[in-house]
Amino acid sequence: MGKSAKQKGLGNKEAYQRINYLYQAAHLCLQQSPSNPEMCRFYINTMRSVAEKHVIRMHPEIKRSICKKCCMLLLPGITSISRNKKKGERYTVVSCLECGSVKRFPWGKNYQLWVEKPAAWQPS
Amino acid sequence: MTGDSEKHSYLRQVDKSPAPYFYIKTSLEYEGRGLETDSLQLKHVIMQSMTEVFGQVGASDTVDVLKLSASGEALLRVPSRSFVKLWGALTLFGKYNGLPCVFRVQQVSSSLMSLSCNSRTWDIPAMS
């Protein structure tokens, strides 16, 4: 789940469990009552503050599914729109429908996420 | 009897200032066998304790032993000015001619009438 290369194993296990639970809870409550996104936002906000306090870096997948501005879950089609654009070089734009904030991901050919690099997983 | 002339003269007085005298119902208990004390001895014990704790000037107030019942219960009367001193002296008293003893204060009141019965120690006798 999280990047665990440098820490000495899963030091703060509860924190991970908590983040995991909160993420799922956010999804669940958005499904249950789409009419009030506030609860989902609050869970994501708590999740982010737990991660901050324990200095845990979330996996890019999770990080990218959260709107930075309003802590909303970015579910494509429901709460966010993702379009592919080209200006100079191509990139995809994910824009959150709640607060209108935008995330841009350029299509770098040989761009490798830090997580995908082997170096990330060898204990330094 | 006079008093027929002025019809119903209604009069009401409330005295909030502390009553002139204060009354204490206490008993002197000895460790082990109860030594019989008469009221003279009791008065002597009280005065001795007062002088020991508060000195001659402190003990100058008159403490009256109104009654000493058979069961060892004594009624004391003291001017309200030195009521707290008497209670203090009673509690600090520990030994009388070699025998450890203690004053147990059951009831305290500013009117003698209310000492005549104590609803706290009323144990209900079974129906005869």
Next chain:
Amino acid sequence: MADDKSCTEETLYSGLSPSIVSHGSKLGLQARSMRQTDVVKSYLKRHLPANRLMANEDNISRRQVHLSRTVKKKKFDLTSQKKKKLTNRERKGMKVFKIPKENQSYSQQLPLHQAWKQYMEEVIPSSSVSSPGAVQAACQKVVKAELQGGMLTVQRSKCPSYVGVCGIVMQETRHTFTFITSSDKVKCVPKENSIFALELHGHIFTIHGSHFKVKAGERSSKKFKSKPTTDL
């Protein structure tokens, strides 16, 4: 903007062979269509301009086209994107985290509570709570664990009308717990001067609110000093 009427489950998967459809639930073919329109409707309700939303009109598909007025295309202005963070003042303005009091339902929160139970099972396995020593360790874990979604009751409180409030914790802020009680009422109980009880694996953990006044997020990393008196 609204496409044709919702496609029901039969029409969508009619092409598949009956055997697949029969045990569809195992393969995860839920009847998504119901929730689909629900989401769309709630989204439209929040975003359509007021004049479009007639009073309690549920059929939002009616669309008016104003030939005379050209619809201004919303231009992405780059400047607004520069500001990444929402300041607290804005957050309060946009009521980002304010849970509305009305039309909440307890049944909606039940699955959340089930998920919470599984989470707690993970954190404090019921087997580990047998010996008293382990219970002590469990207490430490409860302090650091997440309470949102859990079932709490107010055991004691300085203001007696809070006593007996029991429900699923919807939101935990620095000073309050927001419950939704089984009678679909949202109750916001201050942590100060009240003691909460959490029932877990047959043990009741009492939480003293006045020692717990920490934001939900920060509670897991904060070291708790023992307070001299537990008096309210």
Next chain:
Amino acid sequence: MAAPFANGAPNSKLVFEKSSFDDPKSSHERVLNTKYFTHNASIILPYSSSAAQLQFEISEIQDQQVTYLIRDVPVHQLVDKEFIEAFVKKGQLYILSQRRHIDTHNCAAVFPTGHLLLHITKDTYEQLGLEGKPSVFSSLKPTKYVVDIDLKPDSFTPGRKGYDRVLWCLKDRLGLTFDLLISWNPHDEKICASSVSKFFKSKGLVVSPVPWCVQTQWQNKVRTPVLDSTVVTATEDACGRAEAWEWLGAMACGIDLSESCADNYISTLSCPTPSGSCPRCCVLSVSGFFTPVTTKWLLEKVRNEVESKQEKNKVPWGSVTFHGFQDSPVSVGSREHGFFQEGDNLHSFLTFCNKDYWLYSAYGHHDLCQ
């Protein structure tokens, strides 16, 4: 003298009222009606000869006014709908918790006005969940709370929010149990007063009737102060009210005031100056759980005793004192009462033969009375 001791003594109140029985505004009726719980009545009749007959009458009336002591009654029984219908609304119900100290323990009381009053400590109050006010005598950080539940209004029925909350708090939340002293006199005569005990017996509780214990003392050759109903402050020919009050207390406590033991060393208390000698003085004390009905009857008795014998063996005056419970949550009416060093709330009537009376009411340190 040592200055710090000046404010040591607790200030208690003594209210003195002089008026007469046939005065329309006389307050003796009101006082007795609102003094719900009386523990002991002590009757002092100097010069009287027919005290024995009085004693007989008292034992006579004992059977009509039966009071019961019920052990470990859970409080929600008192809030039971059928209990309210059958007893609270059908008559005057007097209930007081027994052997509970008002300053440290929880106490309960029910008044004929249909109010259930719970005088509970801070911890129980926080757990109980019923709204209440902090008691008047507790300082900034209150230690005692008073919860007042009105049983009589018909909105207090099962199914209503208020009632369910009260029942839930008293039953599931915190099972408060008390030993209760109960006395009930129904409105109409047909229902007999002991149906209260049958009700509780049916609930499987230990019910035992509370007998009155009567003690009489005779003092021979006693010096009694000469009193005149119009003279309040002491003059040469009559004693004032303060001396009379102290003398009454001395007689009630059975202090031997005869001349022999008046030497000044042990006790300087003696009979106030203008005093006449009286061959026999009867001090009769009845203790039990009395309701206003009994206290009014006792007052009537003493008045007849004093006013009837005008000429022959003249009984100039007689007194009856009603001692309230030290641990009762209220003293008079719904006025809160607490215990601080002493918790007396007593009323003493000094009746004269010309229908005048002196009313002393002594209140303790913690009492809301005027």
Next chain:
Amino acid sequence: MVRLKHRYFLAEIIFPDGRRLQRNIKSNDVYFSVREALHAAYGDYGIGVLKSSLMVKYLNKDTHMVIVRAKRDFYRLAQAALTFVKKIGEHDAFLNTLHIGGTIRACQKFLIRHHRQHLPLLYQECDTQEERDNVQLMLLSSCVDMETFSKKTEEKERSLSEIAGESLT
């Protein structure tokens, strides 16, 4: 912290058999006699209350002046105790409190005025000239002694020189 407040009793030791007998009185004699009197009059309570602050601050053997300190809250007890003193050391004497001051300096001011008034009286008493001289010396030393004891200020010199001038005339 609020300053601990005291009361200072300026008292004169008077011996029943005349003034001029030279006696060596030590300050603990005075202290113990005062404490004894306090214990007799007010028992354990009095001792308990005053013991911590009861102190003999100044004793002058020649002019038989003594300053006793007591806590302000209970100075009345100490004042009463001073009157019950009967013996100091082995001489029987009694204390005549002249002045109760809030500070030592106040007592000292009073002492100076007191000496000035009583100087003529002293003269009548002593008939020979040399007695008159040692009375002057004694007063001079007592005032000087007083200043060094309590930090002296300028105006006191003036008063000192006045006395010196006056006693010489």
